[in-house]
Amino acid sequence: FRHQEKSGNKLTENNQTTTYPICLRKAYTEIPEQIPEIESATQIYRGGVSNITYNNSHFQHQKLLFADKEFFRVFGVNLIEGDTVNALEQLNTVVITQSVSKKMFNGKSALGKVIKIDDDEYTISGVIKDFPETTHFHFDLLASVSTIQPETFGGLEFFTYYLMRKDFNFNDVS
Numbered sequence: 001f002r003h004q005e006k007s008g009n010k011l012t013e014n015n016q017t018t019t020y021p022i023c024l025r026k027a028y029t030e031i032p033e034q035i036p037e038i039e040s041a042t043q044i045y046r047g048g049v050s051n052i053t054y055n056n057s058h059f060q061h062q063k064l065l066f067a068d069k070e071f072f073r074v075f076g077v078n079l080i081e082g083d084t085v086n087a088l089e090q091l092n093t094v095v096i097t098q099s100v101s102k103k104m105f106n107g108k109s110a111l112g113k114v115i116k117i118d119d120d121e122y123t124i125s126g127v128i129k130d131f132p133e134t135t136h137f138h139f140d141l142l143a144s145v146s147t148i149q150p151e152t153f154g155g156l157e158f159f160t161y162y163l164m165r166k167d168f169n170f171n172d173v174s
Helices: 071-075 098-105
Strands: 004-007 010-013 016-019 038-054 057-067 093-097 114-117 120-128 141-144 159-164
Touching: 038 071, 038 098, 038 141, 057 098, 071 159, 093 098, 098 120
Parallel strands: 057 141, 093 120
Antiparallel strands: 004 010, 010 016, 038 057, 038 114, 038 159, 093 141, 114 120
């Protein structure tokens, strides 16, 4: 007999508790409403490695992440092309890195172009500088998380990030 209890991002099994860096979707949909010190929130879901097709060109082994529209606000990053407010708002939209844009479009604008990621079509809504190697996540493609209907996910699936108010004091939040 194995006792298992899930609570937030901790799993207790056989009297041992393991903390995972992933959370339920509720960490995005409910917690920010309950903690006024949270200014904005975003979650990231690992999409794995994908293949891209544009016209007759193929680009293999591209790292795909899915993120909420607040990604740019939480991380304080801008786009080279596109609008951070709307870039991940619509279904089947994707922001590509500058290096992917150069490979695919040879320096021409990527905005509005339709690419195929594996078997699904996505509209390019932005181009972002490649993240430094020192970041703890990397991607070539950053797609709108609403495309994968995250509200239907029932398990610990998402990396969650909060942008806290400037006057935030960690000891004030319980």
